[in-house]
Amino acid sequence: MIYTCTLNPSVDYVVYVENFELGGLNRTTSDVKSPGGKGINVSRVLKRLGSTSKALGFVGGFTGRYVQDYLQNEGIETGFIQAEGDTRINIKLKTGDETEINGQGSMISADNIQALYEQIEQMQRGDLLVLAGSIPASLPKNFYEELTKKAVEKNVEVVVDTSGKALLDLVPHKPFLIKPNHHELGELFNVDIQTVNEAIPYGQKLVDMGAKNVVISMAGDGALLINEAGVYQANAPKGTVKNSVGAGDSLVGGFLASYSQDQDLMKAFHQGVASGSATAFSVGLCTAEHVEKLKKEIEITQRG
Numbered sequence: 330m331i332y333t334c335t336l337n338p339s340v341d342y343v344v345y346v347e348n349f350e351l352g353g354l355n356r357t358t359s360d361v362k363s364p365g366g367k368g369i370n371v372s373r374v375l376k377r378l379g380s381t382s383k384a385l386g387f388v389g390g391f392t393g394r395y396v397q398d399y400l401q402n403e404g405i406e407t408g409f410i411q412a413e414g415d416t417r418i419n420i421k422l423k424t425g426d427e428t429e430i431n432g433q434g435s436m437i438s439a440d441n442i443q444a445l446y447e448q449i450e451q452m453q454r455g456d457l458l459v460l461a462g463s464i465p466a467s468l469p470k471n472f473y474e475e476l477t478k479k480a481v482e483k484n485v486e487v488v489v490d491t492s493g494k495a496l497l498d499l500v501p502h503k504p505f506l507i508k509p510n511h512h513e514l515g516e517l518f519n520v521d522i523q524t525v526n527e528a529i530p531y532g533q534k535l536v537d538m539g540a541k542n543v544v545i546s547m548a549g550d551g552a553l554l555i556n557e558a559g560v561y562q563a564n565a566p567k568g569t570v571k572n573s574v575g576a577g578d579s580l581v582g583g584f585l586a587s588y589s590q591d592q593d594l595m596k597a598f599h600q601g602v603a604s605g606s607a608t609a610f611s612v613g614l615c616t617a618e619h620v621e622k623l624k625k626e627i628e629i630t631q632r633g
């Protein structure tokens with residue numbers, strides 16, 4: 330079973346505004362609400378690509394109920410733990426530029442934490458746990474490392490999409506896959522990364538430190554997959570970006586949907602990049618049909 334864990338889910342409120350005026354009264358030309366948070370997006374993409382998962386994490390209040398009901402209506406199994414306070418609302422403002430304002434999230438109690446530990450305790454060898462998104466302020470900063478240690482003890486493979494010290498500290502516990510984007514990769518090592526060539530040595534460092542597979546996503550420049558076998562580069566297909574929120578999560582979802590069926594890393598990487606781009610070119614998340622179409626425009630080349 331694939332479990333996704335979103336410690337800090339959200340309602341994403343995407344608003345399109347023409348001629349945006351800071352400090353003025355603006356009206357939307359359109360707006361879309363959807364459940365968000367990185368693990369939740371991974372579960373939704375898995376479902377669209379024919380794989381099952383169970384969505385875990387902490388939800389609260391009316392916004393939490395919205396997230397849970399939405400997923401259940403899409404046929405996704407959930408095991409959310411009820412926390413105090415409302416699940417956050419994240420604003421994605423589209424004015425030609427993409428501006429994001431992400432909220433803080435619910436208050437997580439010691440009992441909530443214990444309940445999550447018990448869920449990990451029930452997992453089994455062969456299961457896969459996706460830890461994705463930010464850690465709410467009420468949780469310790471090393472919480473992902475704690476969860477990773479517990480999962481690894483149960484022989485559960487861990488996939489992580491987060492940033493900063495929370496990511497760096499868990500790499501020695503040998504996660505199956507981590508997916509920083511190139512900005513997040515640069516932040517880990519205090520450098521500015523703009524190009525594929527600049528990203529490669531830092532991705533290799535993460536492999537040397539323990540990560541089994543590192544995917545570095547680079548938006549319109551595609552992505553890199555780095556592991557002990559080598560360095561592989563995928564181009565991104567060309568298209569018009571409608572909303573790149575969730576593109577990174579879609580890459581992870583597409584990768585895991587394929588890997589859980591075929592255990593073939595190259596096929597998984599190919600599908601992951603197609604899924605990321607299909608989401609970037611859509612208002613919502615990718616569809617299976619769109620992913621299949623874009624796969625034809627992606628080539629993977631070995632770089633080392």
Ligand SMILES: Nc1ncnc2c1ncn2[C@@H]1O[C@H](COP(=O)(O)OP(=O)(O)O)[C@@H](O)[C@H]1O
Pocket residue numbers: 509510511545546547548549550551552565566567568570573574575576577578580601602603604605606607609
């Ligand atoms: N402008 C774009 N054109 C084509 N594909 C894109 C674009 N932006 C994102 N993608 C696709 O989505 C993937 C993840 O996007 P990225 O922005 O790097 O992730 P994140 O959302 O985590 O920052 C990329 O590897 C690429 O496949």
Ligand SMILES: O=P(O)(O)OC[C@H]1O[C@](O)(COP(=O)(O)O)[C@@H](O)[C@@H]1O
Pocket residue numbers: 337339341364365366367368370419431461462463464573574575576577578579
């Ligand atoms: O937990 P964080 O880092 O605040 O991110 C949450 C946001 O990330 C998203 O999951 C999108 O992530 P990506 O664009 O990186 O794929 C949104 O749905 C959500 O609003």
